[in-house]
Amino acid sequence: MIEWFTWVQVAVAVAAGLFCVIRGLVGRAPNDLTLGSAALVELLLVVQVVVALVAPGAGNPPTGSLLEFWVYLVTALLLPPLAIFWALIERNRWSTVIIGVACFAVAVMVYRMNEIWFVQVA
């Protein structure tokens, strides 16, 4: 993992989460902006996959369990597409809130992935 990139990713996911939850609560159905923010979160996760594949071979191995890291990463990868899929079938305000919830969940999971990679509490 690249630490600064991870923090950017957490920040983007939190921002997208706040944005979508607020948009949803004021009654907006999902639109290009909110769906796009979830797509951006997903794109950064795909970049993270590439980083995670390359990093151990480039002198940046995880200090924790690589398997656990991947369980988180694969699960996180599933969330934005599911939320976007839901938003495309169900076009109402609550789908926008759900996109936001998925983005928040991704933020928490990326934060945990960062801990698995860099921080070990013995």
Add this chain to the structure above:
Amino acid sequence: MSDQGSTRAVGAGRVLIAVYAVLAIAATARSAFQIATKFEIAPVAYLLSALAGIVYILATVALIARGRVWYRVAWITICFELLGVLVIGLASLIDPVLFPADTVWSYFGRGYLFIPLALPILGILWLIRTRPDAGGH
């Protein structure tokens, strides 16, 4: 709303269900990993985590599905979760060795932003609001 539709998967309830689904995936995947790699460290806690994950899945299904039987299943699973997070939360404070910090209910769900503590309460409020009619049907 049509008669065929779910009576609970409407409006804000959908958000509740989405959060339940995420928690179900998270708890189940994590406990599967823990049981596969470090079961011997805390077998009781990891088995309870797996049980919690399965109950979250069941609760998610029960909230989506319609009918009185599922309504009852939703009540049972959500109350089980509330009981679980309270009892295990307390037990983890008293005996940290038996319940290490990385299970879904330890320290009242601290590792999951206390969502496991808040969710059953919101779930119960939602079930009360969407109670099927006593008469009719």
